[in-house]
Amino acid sequence: MNGPQTTPATPTTPTALTVAEAAARLDAFTVVDVRTPGEYASGRLPGAHNVPLDRLDEASAALMEAARRRPLLIVCASGARSARGCARLAELGVRAATLEGGTGAWAAAGHALERQAGARTPWPMDRQVRLAAGSLVVAGFAAGLAWPPAHWLSGMVGAGLVFSGATNTCGMAALLARLPHNRPGRDAVPFEETLTHLTT
Structure with missing residues (x-):
């Protein structure tokens, strides 16, 4: 049968995490940021991989492989896009949790965001x-x-x-999302390389 296979349900994997819950065990997750590359470059959770929302289907096999090793935590600016991302991944047979409040809530709680040096900062x-x-x-x-x-x-x-x-x-x-200020910068990690990182 072609396409991603359904991951067995695990009662220990929640569908949503608060900032406090995520911060307490962030290393236990593979963090996937579904914002545009421009937003991602301006500040993301430590160790987050950028898979824009409109490319989730393309990345489903890599995300399935990553989910076999560690649970996925899907992140965006406010939690809206990450919730949609989780719903879409569920349709593709990939289990994931969303971060409530997104990077906005993460930063508001005093947690650090990683940024690329010299990255522009587009609006959410x-x-x-x-x-x-x-x-x-x-x-x-x-x-x-x-x-x-x-x-x-x-x-x-x-x-x-x-x-x-x-x-x-x-x-x-x-x-x-297709406008230049939301596209990857010259120093951005190529999408194909991101997929490789997810599967290794």
């Missing part, structure tokens, strides 16, 4: 989405004062946000 993706969506709504409203059909832009953005909330997906985030 949820903040980028709010700025982009809000800007489009304001632009549609303002343009609609001169040309009423432009109000449809605001309506479409609003509908997109409703769909995003209902489905727990975000197409705008997927588009923003």
Whole structure:
């Protein structure tokens, strides 16, 4: 049978960890950061591997292999993307836990974040989405004062946000992740090398 095989359920592996729980036994986990490479470079949990959310399927075999050795802890900025990542991995047969509150909660609790020297610091993706969506709504409203059909832009953005909330997906985030400031820097570890690290 092709594809990842289901990992046997283990009652000792929770589906979510608080910052305190994660900090107490971080070395027991393989930490996977599902943020964009730009966000990851700006500060991540010690030892975290970067597998962006939109590449989880591609990395599923490596993550399955890593999960056989140690449980996976999935991390993002706030916990929203990591929860989606855990759900997707579960569909692929890979067990993982999410870090509640993400790197934001980790740093707020006084724990250190690793950073690449000289790395730029892009805004967290949820903040980028709010700025982009809000800007489009304001632009549609303002343009609609001169040309009423432009109000449809605001309506479409609003509908997109409703769909995003209902489905727990975000197409705008997927588009923003492709912008240069969210892409890997020149010193970033290549994705293929990350997969190799996960399996060794």
